[in-house]
Amino acid sequence: MGTTVSTRLRVDGEPVELSVDARVTLLDALRDLLGVTGPKKGCDHGQCGACTVRVEGRTALSCLTLLAAAEGADVETVHALAADPRGARLREAFVAHDAFQCGFCTPGQLMSAFAALDRPDLEDPAAIREFMSGNLCRCGAYPNIVAAIRQARGGHGA
Secondary structure (H helix, E strand, C coil), X not given: CCCEEEEXXXXXXXXXXXXXXCCCEHHHHHHHHCCCCCCCCCCCXXXXXXXXEEECCEEEECCXXXXXXHCCCEEECHXXXXXXXXXXXXXXXXXXXXXXXXCCCHHHHHHHHHHHCCCCCCCCHHHHHHHHHHCCCCCCCXXXXXXXXXXXXXXXXX
């Protein structure tokens, strides 16, 4: 049996304290211990982006982040976007452009896309595609995702 660690953090604004094996990932803690099912377990190797969350305002792959490393951190999942007007604008753009198919990757796509809203270097579709390259979509909705991000950023969306 591994070493047990106690970790305090905030998840979507709510304080949380957990005592777990030191090897528990943030993704497993969110999903299995806290019932926060927005972040998805896709590849479990940090290659698909389905588990993307924000830790202290920066995107992070929760399958590669140990819960203990999030000690004292503010962790936001896709659920936190509901309280942000920019998150609402992004969701509306995803719907308007049919930027999701099966929906499995959508929470991770939305979290990365949310980070793209504040990036002045992401003006053209090629830059957005490069920025989003860590988020895989099994259904191939990439052009729609780029269009949604452009719309949410105030671009034309095409």
